[in-house]
Amino acid sequence: MMHRTVAEVMTRDVATASPEASLKTVAWSLAYNDVSALPVVDAHHHPIGIVSEADLLRRQAGLPEAEGRDQLRGTAAVDHRTMDARTAADLMSTPVLTARPSWGIVETARFLNERGVKRLPVIDDTGTLVGIVSRSDLLRPMLRRDDAIREEIVDELLGRTLRLTPGGVTVTVQEGVVTLSGMVEERSTIPIIELLCLSVDGVVSVDQSLAYAVDDLQPDHESAHDADNP
Structure with missing residues (x-):
């Protein structure tokens, strides 16, 4: 079983801004x-900010800027670069952090958290923008229905992957918490x-109270044990 990738949850139709776009055009595009936020892209559709x-x-x-403070007075210092900005290139944040379509959603979530950003443009091997992924996109798999989760565990994991005897393990899922009971060999x-x-x-999370027929972790195999009482 593998977690989903960025390619599966990202937004592919990405609104962008050109470096020379006026701030009014940027504001209109954000609202429309x-x-x-908008990735700022160059003529080759490579994100630059x-x-x-x-x-x-x-x-x-x-x-x-958020971190720009007057250390002596403890008040916000005037950022003349921001005040004088006229275009997207003047105002954009750089360098731009990016993700790849093949990244797993777990590692991408960690990257977002570590870097303190809310979204990442997604680029291919040529550096071309192919999507954008946000924190809400990464949370989408958490919204899966319990019955869909149970079906994947029973059919794909226990059935096709582990080839366990049907009905040997009972699976219930409530609010994403998986409970396993029954017996394995x-x-x-x-x-x-x-x-x-x-x-x-x-x-x-996973809660289990599985019993086992054979303790193959011991030199002399023991049988008919409860997993919670080794």
Whole structure:
């Protein structure tokens, strides 16, 4: 079982701005496309920066960059670059951080969190913009229905991947929490089932009370044990 990739959750039809676009054009495009930021792309459709609603608001209010503070007075210092900005290129944030379509959603979420950004333009091997992925996109797999999660675990994981006897393991899912009960043949199978369940998109946690017929983790195999009482 594999988590989804960026390619599966990203937005492909991306609204962009050219470097020479006026700030009024940028504001109009943000509103028209109902987005909070636009990748700024060059003539080859390579992202070179990001311009956001926050950037425009700072420009309009004459505020500095978020981290720009007057250390002596403890007040915001005037950012003349922002005040003098006339085009997307003047106001955009650089360098632009990007993601690849093949990235997993888990590693991408960690990257967003570590870098403190809300979205990432997605580029291909040539550096061309092919999409954009946001925090809300990455959360989408968490919204999977419980019955869809259970179906994947029973049919794909237990059935096709592990080839366990049908009905040997009972699976219930509630609010993304998977509960496993029943019996498996070998004790070593239990942690494998747990790990595979955790790899299914939408699974929050796994609780199990599986018993095993043979303790293949011991030199002398023992039989008919409960996994919670080794």
